[in-house]
Amino acid sequence: xxxxxxxxxxxxxxxxxxxxxxxxxxxxxxxxxxxxxxxxxxxxxxxxxxxxxxxxxxxxxxxxxxxxxxxxxxxxxxxxxxxxxxxxxxxxxxxxxxxxxxxxxxxxxxxxxxxxxxxxxxxxxxxxxxx
Amino acid sequence: xxxxxxxxxxxxxxxxxxxxxxxxxxxxxxxxxxxxxxxxxxxxxxxxxxxxxxxxxxxxxxxxxxxxxxxxxxxxxxxxxxxxxxxxxxxxxxxxxxxxxxxxxxxxxxxxxxxxxxxxxxxxxxxxxxxxxxxxxxxxxxxxxxxxxxxxxxxxxxxxxxxxxxxxxxxxxxxxxxxxxxxxxxxxxxxxxxxxxxxxxxxxxxxxxxxxxxxxxxxxxxxxxxxxxxxxxxxxxxxxxxxxxxxxxxxxxxxxxxxxxxxxxxxxxxxxxxxxxxxxxxxxxxxxxxxxxxxxxxxxxxxxxxxxxxxxxxxxxxxxxxxxxxxxxxxxxxxxxxxxxxxxxxxxxxxxxxxxxxxxxxxxxxxxxxxxxxxxxxxxxxxxxxxxxxxxxxxxxxxxxxxxxxxx
Numbered sequence: 111x112x113x114x115x116x117x118x119x120x121x122x123x124x125x126x127x128x129x130x131x132x133x134x135x136x137x138x139x140x141x142x143x144x145x146x147x148x149x150x151x152x153x154x155x156x157x158x159x160x161x162x163x164x165x166x167x168x169x170x171x172x173x174x175x176x177x178x179x180x181x182x183x184x185x186x187x188x189x190x191x192x193x194x195x196x197x198x199x200x201x202x203x204x205x206x207x208x209x210x211x212x213x214x215x216x217x218x219x220x221x222x223x224x225x226x227x228x229x230x231x232x233x234x235x236x237x238x239x240x241x
Numbered sequence: 242x243x244x245x246x247x248x249x250x251x252x253x254x255x256x257x258x259x260x261x262x263x264x265x266x267x268x269x270x271x272x273x274x275x276x277x278x279x280x281x282x283x284x285x286x287x288x289x290x291x292x293x294x295x296x297x298x299x300x301x302x303x304x305x306x307x308x309x310x311x312x313x314x315x316x317x318x319x320x321x322x323x324x325x326x327x328x329x330x331x332x333x334x335x336x337x338x339x340x341x342x343x344x345x346x347x348x349x350x351x352x353x354x355x356x357x358x359x360x361x362x363x364x365x366x367x368x369x370x371x372x373x374x375x376x377x378x379x380x381x382x383x384x385x386x387x388x389x390x391x392x393x394x395x396x397x398x399x400x401x402x403x404x405x406x407x408x409x410x411x412x413x414x415x416x417x418x419x420x421x422x423x424x425x426x427x428x429x430x431x432x433x434x435x436x437x438x439x440x441x442x443x444x445x446x447x448x449x450x451x452x453x454x455x456x457x458x459x460x461x462x463x464x465x466x467x468x469x470x471x472x473x474x475x476x477x478x479x480x481x482x483x484x485x486x487x488x489x490x491x492x493x494x495x496x497x498x499x500x501x502x503x504x505x506x507x508x509x510x511x512x513x514x515x516x517x518x519x520x521x522x523x524x525x526x527x528x529x530x531x532x533x534x535x536x537x538x539x540x541x542x543x544x545x546x547x548x549x550x551x552x553x554x555x556x557x558x559x560x561x562x563x564x565x566x567x568x569x570x571x572x573x574x575x576x577x578x579x580x581x582x583x584x585x586x587x588x589x590x591x592x593x594x595x596x597x598x599x600x601x602x603x604x605x606x607x608x609x610x611x612x613x614x615x616x617x618x619x620x621x622x623x624x625x626x627x628x629x630x631x632x633x634x635x636x637x638x639x640x641x642x643x644x645x646x647x648x649x
Contacts, residue, residue: 120648146605171588171618172586173589214588
């Protein structure tokens, strides 16, 4: 249980490095978790080769949702979009370094869901994006 | 009469377990669902061990026993809310289904485009969405009694709404977030003066207060067994006889008919007209045992105990810097304390409290519009029932201090 709030999570929650909103941006998407009201917006800039040159997240929610958003954004800058499209649940859990029950898993995966919906240019973020 | 809480706790087998080894269970989530006393668990167990059969029409011994038990439970439930007749108690799955039954059956027979239905801003989603569905289908209008800053219904605004001749006023007797106990008798009296029918969402009141449908003069009243020491999967709708008799059936199928031909049917009498298909029989038996259990302790004594706990909890919570409890003072509310803690998301509060063995709920508690009104995405909610103690309130407060330490 103490593991759930590992230092890395608390640190990224309290002092996120990538909180903000990019203007202008090439990709923007936002969604919320209806169960707890967690909300995440992601904005990205990309270059001609389809590489992420900068990214930010904004929103509010629990430590798990906000920390995983910060970690995710930090990790995708410099990555090609094609690679971002392949990111999955395990990628997030590896970064967080914890195991999560079904309820908190939704918190952890919200940012990835939002990111992938934006990168794929979907109208709606679906859970199947992160399974 | 004061309750002996340590004796009452022995009635609930779940309190013998620990949340985790060495960490006692502090269950503060009864507003979501209550724990079950042995009397209820045993009644259902005995039903399956000794009397299980499908009800009605069967002539064999078990079928007759099962039918009698199913119907005796209905009589107990009717008596519990002082319904004039057990025929006015319709078994449903839960409060939500009871409200949907009224929306689908009474609503479709009585509401047309432009008709006004008055709800309140503190409703549970179960008393919002069925009417929104009807609004989309029929073009009825919805309006809402506003909630004041301190979590009460604005009755002056209600009086103005009534000038628009609503057809129905449907409201929560007690808010599952604010804990506010609404002045149901007055709301109903004013609705009747304006010619409106009333539906009371009593999911949170029937488990905790003495509710008398005749004293309230309620037209419909909906509640669930699982929040009042009974099993999940069963609830009830009370309705006035003349209204229920005129209503068309809700679901079609077996048991709700008198006769069926290939192209037509004649509906059964009350309450069976609304009970299609094999119902939750063991659950009905458990429901009956639950009201018997609560009656044996006395609803006034239960309400007095909860009031004492709630008063203490509000006092203790408000002394914690950064904690803000929603809703009115203890005088005007039941055993619910939804709160926010500055700088910490409710999910994180609930998760760290769980580490201490304390079960509270975090989220919008199926009352998203109310949270929007107060500008909150979510809250943590502790709720109290007959088995909770002041010691548990102390554990909650200590737990919140630990949360603050953690995120401080």
